[in-house]
Amino acid sequence: MSETTFMGVERAKIDWKPTIDYTKCDFCMECDKFCPHQVFEVHETEDIKLVVKNPTNCVVFCRACSKTCGPDAITFPDKNATTQRIKEIRKEMESNG
Amino acid sequence: MSELKVGIISCSGEECLGGTISRLATRKVLEELKLVATVTLCLPLYLAGGVEERDFAKVFPTISVDGCDKLCAKRSTEKYSGKINGFIDVSKIIGNETALNTKVIRNKDLTDEHLQMVDQVASEIVKTISNISPDSYSGKTFGGCGCGS
Amino acid sequence: MYKKVKVVPCSGIGKVFGLMAREAVLKTVLELCPEKSETVCLAYIVTGDIEVKEKIEGSNCITVDGCPKMCAAKNVSIAGGLVIEKLRVIDTVKEHKGKKFGSPTQLDADGEVVISEIAAKIAKKINELN
Amino acid sequence: MVENYAVLPCNGLDKCAGVISGELAIKLCQDAKNEIICPVFYRIADAKYNKIASEHPLLVIDGCQTKCASKLAAEKNLKISRKVTITEEAKKHNIELNRNLRLNENENALIEIILNGLNNDTEKVTLLSDESKFSSDFEYEIFQNGKFIFRVPRNPEVYFNENDCWAYVIGNRARIGVTDFVQQNLSDILYFTPPEIGSEIDQFGEVGEIESSKSVFELISPVSGKVISINETLEQKPELINENPYELGWIAEIELTDFDSDKELLIGFDKYFEIMKKKTEDSNV
Numbered sequence: 001m002s003e004t005t006f007m008g009v010e011r012a013k014i015d016w017k018p019t020i021d022y023t024k025c026d027f028c029m030e031c032d033k034f035c036p037h038q039v040f041e042v043h044e045t046e047d048i049k050l051v052v053k054n055p056t057n058c059v060v061f062c063r064a065c066s067k068t069c070g071p072d073a074i075t076f077p078d079k080n081a082t083t084q085r086i087k088e089i090r091k092e093m094e095s096n097g
Numbered sequence: 098m099s100e101l102k103v104g105i106i107s108c109s110g111e112e113c114l115g116g117t118i119s120r121l122a123t124r125k126v127l128e129e130l131k132l133v134a135t136v137t138l139c140l141p142l143y144l145a146g147g148v149e150e151r152d153f154a155k156v157f158p159t160i161s162v163d164g165c166d167k168l169c170a171k172r173s174t175e176k177y178s179g180k181i182n183g184f185i186d187v188s189k190i191i192g193n194e195t196a197l198n199t200k201v202i203r204n205k206d207l208t209d210e211h212l213q214m215v216d217q218v219a220s221e222i223v224k225t226i227s228n229i230s231p232d233s234y235s236g237k238t239f240g241g242c243g244c245g246s
Numbered sequence: 247m248y249k250k251v252k253v254v255p256c257s258g259i260g261k262v263f264g265l266m267a268r269e270a271v272l273k274t275v276l277e278l279c280p281e282k283s284e285t286v287c288l289a290y291i292v293t294g295d296i297e298v299k300e301k302i303e304g305s306n307c308i309t310v311d312g313c314p315k316m317c318a319a320k321n322v323s324i325a326g327g328l329v330i331e332k333l334r335v336i337d338t339v340k341e342h343k344g345k346k347f348g349s350p351t352q353l354d355a356d357g358e359v360v361i362s363e364i365a366a367k368i369a370k371k372i373n374e375l376n
Numbered sequence: 377m378v379e380n381y382a383v384l385p386c387n388g389l390d391k392c393a394g395v396i397s398g399e400l401a402i403k404l405c406q407d408a409k410n411e412i413i414c415p416v417f418y419r420i421a422d423a424k425y426n427k428i429a430s431e432h433p434l435l436v437i438d439g440c441q442t443k444c445a446s447k448l449a450a451e452k453n454l455k456i457s458r459k460v461t462i463t464e465e466a467k468k469h470n471i472e473l474n475r476n477l478r479l480n481e482n483e484n485a486l487i488e489i490i491l492n493g494l495n496n497d498t499e500k501v502t503l504l505s506d507e508s509k510f511s512s513d514f515e516y517e518i519f520q521n522g523k524f525i526f527r528v529p530r531n532p533e534v535y536f537n538e539n540d541c542w543a544y545v546i547g548n549r550a551r552i553g554v555t556d557f558v559q560q561n562l563s564d565i566l567y568f569t570p571p572e573i574g575s576e577i578d579q580f581g582e583v584g585e586i587e588s589s590k591s592v593f594e595l596i597s598p599v600s601g602k603v604i605s606i607n608e609t610l611e612q613k614p615e616l617i618n619e620n621p622y623e624l625g626w627i628a629e630i631e632l633t634d635f636d637s638d639k640e641l642l643i644g645f646d647k648y649f650e651i652m653k654k655k656t657e658d659s660n661v
Contacts, residue, residue, distance in 0.1 A: 006538055007641055036591070036659075061539055061580040061596050079580050087640060102522060109257040110287035111268060120259060124351040136522050139264070141256040141317035144292045153523035169289035201285075203272045204265070204352060261563065262589070313564050314615035336615075339589065340566050347589065 006060045009089045015077055017055035018065055022048060024073035031065040031074060039065070060086075103182075103226050104159035106138040108170040115164025115187040115196035117204075118211070122187075122218035123162050130223055140170055143177065154178035158229045162222060163187060165196055183225040187218055251283045251372050252302060252327065254291070255310040256318040262347045263312030263335045266357060270335070270364035271310050278369040282376065283308075288318055291325045302327040306375065308368055311335065331371045338364050378404060378494040380573075380604065381457070382425075382432035384413040386445040392473045392483065393439035393462040399479060400437055400460070400487050404494075409574060410435070415448055426452070431549065431604070431631060433457035435494075458494075465490050510544060510551050514622055517649055521656045526556045528649045529622050535639070536648035537580070539596035540655075542622065543642070545635060550599050552583065553626040557652045559618045561659065562588040568614040570606040571595075571628055577603060579638045584627055586617060599638045601630040 004011055018031070018039065027049040032040040041053035060082070066074040107123035110116025127135050136153065143150040153159070154174055160183040161171040171184045188196035191214045202211065255271040258264025275283045290298045307327035309318040312335045319332040338360050339347065347357035385401035388394020405412040411432060413425045434454050438445045438461045449456055466473050471486045479487075514529035535543045540558045543550040559565065569585040577583050583597040584606075606628045610616060617625035632638070643651075 007643075034591075059539065061537075062594070063582070064592060064594050067592070067594070080578060083580060083641065090640070104523070107259055108287070108289050109259055109264075109268065110289060111255065111257060111271065111285045112287050112290070116257075116287060120257070121351065123259065124349075128349075128351065134522075137259050138523065139258045139260045139317075141258055141264075141288050141321070142315055144289065145315060145317035145320045147315065147317075149520075149523045149525050152520075152525075167290060167293070167295070169287065169293050172293055173289065201272060201276065203269055203276065205358075263564065314613075314618070336564055336566055343567065343587075345589075 007086055007090065008093070009086055011056045011060075013089055014060055014082065014086060016060045016082055017058045018052055018074045018076060020050065020052060021073045021075065024071045025050065026071050026073075028070060030068040030070070034068045035065050102134045102136055102157050103229065104136050104138045104154050104157050105162060105222065106140055106143065106154065106159060106170050106174050107162040108164050109140060110164045110169070111201060112199060113165055113196060114198040114201060114211075115191070117164070117202060117207075118191060118196070118214050118218055119162045119164045119170075119185075119187050121204075121207075121215045122222060125215060125219040126222045126226075130219060135226070140173070144173055151177050154181075158182040160184060160222070160225050160229070162218070166193075182229045185218065185221055185225055190214075190218055190221055249305055250281075251279075251330075251375060252286050252305050252307040252322075253283050253310065253368060253372075254286055254288055254307060254318050254322050254327075256288060256312050258312045258317070259350055261312060262350055262353070262357065263339070265312075265350050265353060266335045266339075266347060266361050266364070267310040267312045267318070269353060269357075270361040270368065273361060273365040274368045274372070278365055279372045282372050283368075288321060291327075292321050294325070299325070304328060306330050308333065308371055310364065310368065330375075331368075333364060333367060335360075335364060338367070378435065379409045380432055381410045381435040382413055382428045383410050383435045383437065384415060384418075384429075384445050384449060384454075385437040386439045386443075387415050388439045388444065389477070391439055392475065392477055392479075393466070395439075395477050395479065396462045396473070396483055396487060397437040397439040397445070397460075399483075400462075400490060403487060403491060404435070408495075415445060418448065418452070422452075427548075429454050430547070435460070438462065460490060460494070462486070462490075509546050509549070510626075517645070519649075519653055519656075524560050524656075526560065526652060526656060527622070528555065528645060528652060530645045532644065534622075535598055535642040535644060537596060537598040537642055538648075538651060539580070539598075540652070541583075541595050541598050543598040543630075544622075544626075545599070545632070548632045548635070549604075550601070550630045550632055550635070551626045552595070552598060552628055552630060554586065554593065554595060554617065554621050555648075555652060556621060557655060558586075558593055559621045559625070560656075561591070562586065562593055563590055563618075564588050565614045565617045568610040568617070568627075570608075570611070571603045573603050573606060575603050576633075577601060577630065579641065583630075586614065586627075595627060597630070598642055599630055599632055600634055601632040603628050604631045605629040 037057040039058045063076050107119045109120040138150045155178045162185045163170050164187045174181045253271045255267035257268040275285045303326040307322050307329050308331045310333045311318045323329050345356040348354040383401045383404050385397040387398040404410045411428045418425045435458045436445045436456050440463050516527040540555045543552045565588050567587040571584040577597045579600040583595045
């Protein structure tokens with residue numbers, strides 16, 4: 001159910017997704033339980049039990065999953081940089097007609 | 098048919114066993130059987146004037162499920178939303194004596210026997226839904242809200 | 247003859263809070279105060295049938311609503327009941343942040359904890375009356 | 377507490393009471409979050425203080441019965457929310473003011489008494505949100521999914537981001553909140569964590585949190601600016617967000633810093649209505 005665009009920009013062009021720091025992650029899976037958009041995927045039988053499976057499902061500017069993370073293992077890109085980037089892409093789109 | 102929705106309005110009465118069975122059977126249809134897109138309408142909210150519940154029952158086919166022959170859910174649905182498209186009287190299915198048993202049971206104390214009654218009533222609800230005439234659906238879309246869809 | 251206090255839950259079917267109201271009331275009238283209280287079907291109250299009217303009119307009533315829409319409280323007072331206490335499940339739920347209480351069909355262990363607290367509040371009110 | 381007021385003292389320099397008014401104003405602005413208006417500079421520089429005065433309730437401090445500060449406020453068409461007259465206060469508390477212009481024990485004591493009085497009076501402090509400014513006669517467009525009703529206000533002053541938050545913009549202020557999509561998804565909202573008053577928020581920064589037994593939703597601010605007020609009623613009655621997230625259920629008010637730029641990444645009714653509809657169909661609330 002991912003939205004294909006965000007603010008008129010193709011979602012795939014926007015770098016916004018959680019990044020898991022595996023040196024901190026304890027695989028409690030709280031983030032996965034929280035996120036309704038199936039951004040994460042659980043691999044029970046593997047060493048790395050949690051991966052960011054669908055980065056483009058992640059709602060741009062949403063950071064809510066990181067709040068559920070006890071060990072603080074989830075980070076997001078810089079919001080202002082992302083905002084700027086979206087504006088730039090929109091300008092490019094405009095000038096390309 | 099996936100677009101079609103049916104409302105179920107159940108009595109949930111607390112004074113006798115029939116209410117408990119109605120409620121559980123309705124939830125069962127909604128949660129487990131999922132044969133059609135069913136929507137449970139909240140009877141108390143419906144009675145208190147909830148616009149969402151009343152409008153739904155006016156637009157979509159709706160059936161009632163009552164625990165005893167007082168048929169409170171059926172009567173109130175007819176009163177506020179017009180005709181209903183089917184009704185179930187649980188006391189007719191599990192027997193008057195059982196349904197009117199005033200020794201109401203809390204959910205945690207339900208026995209296998211009770212759960213069988215729930216199954217029986219749930220399949221009756223499904224049967225009632227499948228008997229709804231296709232005409233009841235015609236023209237029943239949410240175009241009337243002015244949104245232009 | 248002493249008239250039993252009527253304890254009326256909303257029993258809303260769409261959310262766990264409705265089931266919690268219902269279970270808290272059943273616990274009160276079946277286990278905690280069977281001598282002093284009884285429940286009445288909300289849907290029956292609304293029909294306005296003479297039998298139920300006689301039961302409710304002028305009687306002390308305690309309503310237990312799942313959500314802030316207060317369906318039970320509204321309907322009981324319209325029917326002429328003297329609502330001496332309006333309880334809301336969510337008020338007790340708020341004291342249990344982050345817990346899961348179950349579904350509209352079945353309560354979890356934490357749901358049972360909360361309904362016991364609500365039942366205790368109802369019972370306290372009933373016992374204060376006499 | 378007296379907070380978020382614009383404080384206009386007479387600041388008269390030739391009478392003790394005038395000097396006290398100046399000192400009281402300085403105290404109010406140094407120790408609490410109030411903004412001072414210099415009466416002298418106001419006469420020649422409207423722009424600077426008109427902005428402050430339009431955004432804050434006004435506290436006027438007159439030294440004596442000539443009431444120069446009140447007159448100045450009237451001249452500038454300002455609505456006075458609270459008023460203090462130093463000579464009246466002195467009389468009320470039986471304090472005799474000295475004749476020279478230096479503040480001594482008596483004068484300082486009077487300042488403390490007045491400050492305490494102002495700070496203990498909580499009644500008018502919440503006057504920060506100018507209700508009349510944000511009228512709530514929205515015209516809604518509605519759609520239904522199952523039995524659930526979703527509304528979106530049509531008013532052109534209401535902007536949305538794609539994170540389901542709205543901003544109702546009047547002048548350099550915005551009221552913000554969540555849309556029906558959020559409240560229907562969360563169901564009964566039980567907790568409200570407001571943003572901190574005075575905090576600076578970036579566009580798309582977090583601006584509070586609401587929580588039901590189903591989930592938590594972090595508000596993503598449609599606009600950048602400073603939080604100047606929150607909807608305190610929600611702390612007791614978060615269910616107002618379920619009742620109507622656009623009117624009684626508003627979350628906070630923001631003093632805008634760069635709305636022209638924010639606007640580039642906001643959408644109006646037409647677009648948001650379509651987006652919300654699609655989201656609703658996808659998520660099957």
